[in-house]
Amino acid sequence: MAADPKQGKEQTLGLIKPNAYSKRADIIGLIKKDGFTIAEQKEVTLTRNQVENFYAEHRGKKFYDELCTFMTSGPTIALLLEKADAIKEWRRVMGPTSVETAKKEAPNSIRALYGENVTKNAAHGSDSPESAKREVGFFFHVEDTYAMIKPNAVSHKDAI
Numbered sequence: 001m002a003a004d005p006k007q008g009k010e011q012t013l014g015l016i017k018p019n020a021y022s023k024r025a026d027i028i029g030l031i032k033k034d035g036f037t038i039a040e041q042k043e044v045t046l047t048r049n050q051v052e053n054f055y056a057e058h059r060g061k062k063f064y065d066e067l068c069t070f071m072t073s074g075p076t077i078a079l080l081l082e083k084a085d086a087i088k089e090w091r092r093v094m095g096p097t098s099v100e101t102a103k104k105e106a107p108n109s110i111r112a113l114y115g116e117n118v119t120k121n122a123a124h125g126s127d128s129p130e131s132a133k134r135e136v137g138f139f140f141h142v143e144d145t146y147a148m149i150k151p152n153a154v155s156h157k158d159a160i
């Protein structure tokens with residue numbers, strides 16, 4: 001997502017996945033300690049349709065069905081995170097996708113600390129400016145400059 005010229009900050013989407021919901025206070029504490037601003041926060045139990053749209057790029061992969069079932073299994077916390085270089089920074093703080101790898105290579109990362117396995121890996125973070133724009137728009141009502149691109153999206157402009 002484009003940097004905010006007023007603050008030199010970038011925005012990204014962070015999710016605390018259902019398996020880590022009970023640890024949300026600890027995880028949010030780590031996020032703040034790492035210097036992120038939480039600009040928006042929302043709790044949502046995702047529907048199957050929402051998860052399938054959110055993870056559409058993984059449709060057809062072996063783990064897709066398991067991932068969608070897991071992501072609808074309980075509440076998720078969506079976070080609009082702001083920091084300089086937020087996309088890369090948040091992925092660093094989360095750690096590698098595989099919890100096993102995270103425990104070896106980044107033992108203080110969120111996935112190492114709160115993940116159970118490669119599917120129930122505690123957190124999500126956008127992986128590029130394009131995905132940050134789409135994913136932030138998926139969960140939050142964003143300004144026109146950050147207009148969402150998900151199917152059926154109503155832009156802020158259209159909504160008012």
Ligand code: IDP
Nearest residue numbers: 058063067096097118119120121123124125127
């Ligand atoms: P990321 O979340 O680190 O960006 P992606 O490859 O985009 O990783 O995968 C999205 C999510 O799908 C992962 O966070 C994890 O929950 C799940 N996932 C990815 N790879 C596997 C796998 O090999 N087996 C089971 N689940 C997986």
